[in-house]
Amino acid sequence: MMNRGFQMTAAAAIPRIAFQGERGAFSEEAAVRLLSENIEAVPRPSFEALFSAVADGAADYALAPIENTLAGSVYRSYDLLLESHLHIVGEVIHPIALHLIGTPDATLDRLETVESHPVALAQCEHLFRAHPQLLRVASLDTAGSVRAVIAANDPSRAAIAAKRASEIYGGRILLEHIEDHRENYTRFLLLASQPLLPESSSRANKLSLVIELPHQPGALHRALGIFARREINLLKIESRPIPGRPWQYCFYLDLQAALHNSDTAAALEELRLWAAEVRLLGSYPAHEISTSNFK
Amino acid sequence: MMNRGFQMTAAAAIPRIAFQGERGAFSEEAAVRLLSENIEAVPRPSFEALFSAVADGAADYALAPIENTLAGSVYRSYDLLLESHLHIVGEVIHPIALHLIGTPDATLDRLETVESHPVALAQCEHLFRAHPQLLRVASLDTAGSVRAVIAANDPSRAAIAAKRASEIYGGRILLEHIEDHRENYTRFLLLASQPLLPESSSRANKLSLVIELPHQPGALHRALGIFARREINLLKIESRPIPGRPWQYCFYLDLQAALHNSDTAAALEELRLWAAEVRLLGSYPAHEISTSNFK
Numbered sequence: 001m002m003n004r005g006f007q008m009t010a011a012a013a014i015p016r017i018a019f020q021g022e023r024g025a026f027s028e029e030a031a032v033r034l035l036s037e038n039i040e041a042v043p044r045p046s047f048e049a050l051f052s053a054v055a056d057g058a059a060d061y062a063l064a065p066i067e068n069t070l071a072g073s074v075y076r077s078y079d080l081l082l083e084s085h086l087h088i089v090g091e092v093i094h095p096i097a098l099h100l101i102g103t104p105d106a107t108l109d110r111l112e113t114v115e116s117h118p119v120a121l122a123q124c125e126h127l128f129r130a131h132p133q134l135l136r137v138a139s140l141d142t143a144g145s146v147r148a149v150i151a152a153n154d155p156s157r158a159a160i161a162a163k164r165a166s167e168i169y170g171g172r173i174l175l176e177h178i179e180d181h182r183e184n185y186t187r188f189l190l191l192a193s194q195p196l197l198p199e200s201s202s203r204a205n206k207l208s209l210v211i212e213l214p215h216q217p218g219a220l221h222r223a224l225g226i227f228a229r230r231e232i233n234l235l236k237i238e239s240r241p242i243p244g245r246p247w248q249y250c251f252y253l254d255l256q257a258a259l260h261n262s263d264t265a266a267a268l269e270e271l272r273l274w275a276a277e278v279r280l281l282g283s284y285p286a287h288e289i290s291t292s293n294f295k
Numbered sequence: 296m297m298n299r300g301f302q303m304t305a306a307a308a309i310p311r312i313a314f315q316g317e318r319g320a321f322s323e324e325a326a327v328r329l330l331s332e333n334i335e336a337v338p339r340p341s342f343e344a345l346f347s348a349v350a351d352g353a354a355d356y357a358l359a360p361i362e363n364t365l366a367g368s369v370y371r372s373y374d375l376l377l378e379s380h381l382h383i384v385g386e387v388i389h390p391i392a393l394h395l396i397g398t399p400d401a402t403l404d405r406l407e408t409v410e411s412h413p414v415a416l417a418q419c420e421h422l423f424r425a426h427p428q429l430l431r432v433a434s435l436d437t438a439g440s441v442r443a444v445i446a447a448n449d450p451s452r453a454a455i456a457a458k459r460a461s462e463i464y465g466g467r468i469l470l471e472h473i474e475d476h477r478e479n480y481t482r483f484l485l486l487a488s489q490p491l492l493p494e495s496s497s498r499a500n501k502l503s504l505v506i507e508l509p510h511q512p513g514a515l516h517r518a519l520g521i522f523a524r525r526e527i528n529l530l531k532i533e534s535r536p537i538p539g540r541p542w543q544y545c546f547y548l549d550l551q552a553a554l555h556n557s558d559t560a561a562a563l564e565e566l567r568l569w570a571a572e573v574r575l576l577g578s579y580p581a582h583e584i585s586t587s588n589f590k
Contacts, residue, residue: 072535074367117413118413118435125341138413139433140416217526217527217528220532221523221529228513228517229513238534239532
């Protein structure tokens with residue numbers, strides 16, 4: 001269990017966490033990593049449904065993928081975060097370990113087809129090169145393909161998905177860790193209707209904001225200088241086209257900074273006086289990466 | 296025709312252009328936009344096969360997607376570009392217009408299933424909301440689904456793909472522009488084994504490079520200052536995890552700069568003296584966006 005120190009609603013015994021995908025998705029694995037098994041999973045079919053789940057009253061939190069080490073930033077999440085009124089209250093970094101999952105009596109020898117989302121299939125090129133007899137079948141969802149294979153009870157079919165999908169649907173893991181690249185991590189943001197309370201945010205050492213700058217040479221350099229001068233470390237910068245103005249960009253910044261620190265406050269004030277737009281997305285505890293996290 | 300001013304090999308009458316996907320892919324549409332119909336299409340099944348096509352002698356150029364306004368940067372292309380010895384010699388920005396394509400005698404009324412790559416299916420939510428009877432079917436490739444539908448000659452099936460796929464396989468466009476978001480453009484890079492020749496690069500007003508900085512606060516600010524001080528405009532910045540060092544980043548910069556300009560040369564020299572790594576990816580003519588490009 002890895003409780004990141006944010007405040008749960010006192011009344012709610014079991015927090016309801018919305019995620020995109022079916023039961024057993026990588027997002028659900030990440031929610032368990034962040035919050036323990038003691039959660040209620042609220043699967044949502046689309047990103048739009050995920051980001052509206054909290055406002056709809058269907059969930060207390062939404063867990064949204066924001067960045068993957070192989071696929072890059074999840075721009076749809078950035079855009080929907082901007083459109084929503086949600087606040088970042090936590091983050092978790094989760095390894096995307098892909099497994100080959102069949103029916104309980106399946107064996108690798110008898111396997112004929114392997115189904116999954118095309119992105120997952122494409123990340124297992126080594127498997128298909130080693131077993132050229134296996135036919136790839138595209139599906140809409142990784143965990144959903146495990147559900148379909150188990151429901152059909154067909155030992156010639158297998159799916160590529162998270163370990164959790166195998167546990168939930170009662171499958172058998174035929175091969176573990178079939179992903180081509182082991183450095184496949186996704187960073188998820190935990191989103192809530194209210195920002196972290198100051199009294200519970202003493203561990204909030206990370207700050208995310210989005211800024212829009214005057215369209216002039218050197219603008220980004222000037223903006224970063226506001227933080228560099230105060231020795232506030234920039235953890236990540238992401239440029240994103242501004243809707244309606246193709247090839248003009250806004251910038252998402254992740255800073256190693258506590259919101260209530262006086263240097264941080266002064267930097268934000270200086271930025272606000274000059275930038276076209278500054279919006280705080282959240283102040284939250286950074287997921288500290290250590291080998292022990294990746295069991 | 297939109298020849299971007301780079302030099303074709305004098306001997307080769309018809310340049311061979313490799314792209315990822317099947318005949319009729321958006322990449323093939325983009326190649327035609329950049330180079331005219333007078334090309335030989337070299338479809339490749341994977342990104343790896345695309346990036347090796349030039350070295351293999353199978354193609355004169357490779358056209359790789361690098362950035363999409365909805366999906367974000369194509370990190371796989373960035374990584375394979377770094378691993379390869381290819382040079383950027385041109386770019387093209389292509390609108391991703393999605394069409395519903397059926398057999399020649401298909402009608403919308405008789406349609407039952409719609410197949411395509413899940414990413415394309417997800418970009419047509421409005422269609423499926425307006426026609427709830429239509430069943431989504433995942434496939435590995437947009438153009439490949441058109442090929443499959445036409446080969447089956449089944450009027451109850453349709454596919455979502457580029458207009459060019461309909462032309463190549465002899466389909467019928469049942470609905471045009473079914474993409475939810477019209478601002479869906481992909482930027483492609485044209486890659487070759489040799490950089491642009493100085494005598495043919497007078498129009499090369501854009502410079503792409505990748506840099507790795509010392510791991511210290513303010514490093515990016517200092518790097519950008521080298522260009523800002525010389526009023527060299529930063530067009531795009533992209534951070535990318537450094538393989539083997541999770542959550543440390545290198546930076547891809549697109550600059551509005553001619554390589555042989557003395558300010559550019561001085562900036563690159565200053566950067567090289569301090570940065571851990573500086574690699575030029577290419578100097579090439581920027582695709583100038585005007586409405587007339589998007590016919």
